[in-house]
Amino acid sequence: MTEGGAVLPWLVIRQDEGGNRYRVGRYATRAEAERVADRLETRGRQQLYVVEKADRAAT
Structure with a gap:
């Protein structure tokens, strides 16, 4: 998010057994x-x- 909002580029992802x-x-x-x-x-x-970094996770 930009335009005065917070920039939150780092994601925490949970991956299950499947x-x-x-x-x-x-x-x-x-x-x-x-x-x-x-x-x-x-x-x-x-x-x-x-x-993961958000831009990398999107690909």
């Missing part, structure tokens, strides 16, 4: 997105959380 991917959130920095992904992974669920 390969389905769901966007969990958008973040301003890679470090922030990685902290969120790490926190989600430690909750004990067997899910994969990845951090």
Whole structure:
């Protein structure tokens, strides 16, 4: 988003066992997105959380 809005180029994506991917959130920095992904992974669920840049994830 631009035009006075926040720029949130980093995505946290959850991928399930079937390969389905769901966007969990958008973040301003890679470090922030990685902290969120790490926190989600430690909750004990067997899910994969990845951090991707928004323009790369769209392709």
